[in-house]
Ligand SMILES: Nc1ncnc2c1ncn2[C@@H]1O[C@H](COP(=O)(O)OP(=O)(O)OP(=O)(O)O)[C@@H](O)[C@H]1O
């Protein structure tokens with residue numbers, strides 16, 4: 001079996017003021033997965049993400065990248081940051097150039113691409129995120145949703161192996177939320193691994209093939225969306241809800257088969273049931 005891209009071995013992280021944000025975390029990010037990390041405010045999601053690409057160093061425990069312990073040398077961190085691209089929760093912490101174009105170009109430019117390849121990469125990232133029409137604007141004039149898409153463009157332009165997005169749909173309207181999730185599917189189909197954090201249990205249920213619940217710095221449940229959302233105790237403890245599709249299916253006794261994955265699948269299933277009933 002291929003070793004995980006990243007694994008956490010008993011990771012604890014304590015901020016300078018004494019807050020213990022992560023407690024003895026054990027987890028593996030396996031290649032090719034679509035993973036959702038869910039948990040309430042302050043659970044430790046953003047902290048966990050900052051450890052993934054070496055911005056924070058664990059207080060205790062080890063992080064392994066492709067089976068090798070991180071030693072935090074400059075060279076290793078540079079490589080790690082190219083392979084693990086993070087889109088932060090707050091886009092303002094990530095945008096600093098004078099124009100959107102310059103911002104998206106910054107990361108891939110540092111990778112030393114030829115000017116032809118650089119132009120093509122930036123152009124493709126702008127098309128995928130529908131940000132081309134913003135290219136001459138200063139990033140600080142953009143709306144929150146536009147900023148978010150620009151930061152996503154900047155990270156996909158680096159072509160990382162693992163793409164990590166902290167609340168990718170927060171602040172986006174329904175049209176762009178759907179666009180971003182489709183974009184993440186697209187990236188995943190190109191043999192990439194994608195990890196997101198979200199408070200949206202419906203989104204996690206529909207999109208992810210593995211879900212982790214982080215509660216008060218601890219992973220309290222992990223598995224397929226159906227396994228995780230069937231653990232009502234863990235859902236309650238972490239102030240989350242069950243996805244509405246699972247609730248509806250249970251109430252309508254539509255449980256003979258697997259739960260449908262989306263609204264579309266649920267409607268098809270209900271149609272089938274009503275045809276069978278009418279016969
Ligand atoms: N720089 C910091 N210094 C001290 N404590 C911090 C710092 N950053 C975060 N924390 C604390 O660490 C804990 C975890 O915070 P974190 O931001 O990782 O949670 P989160 O799950 O991302 O929350 P949210 O859903 O609100 O984004 C919280 O108790 C928070 O107050």
Ligand SMILES: [Mg+2]
Nearest residue numbers: 045046089166
């Ligand atoms: Mg957060």
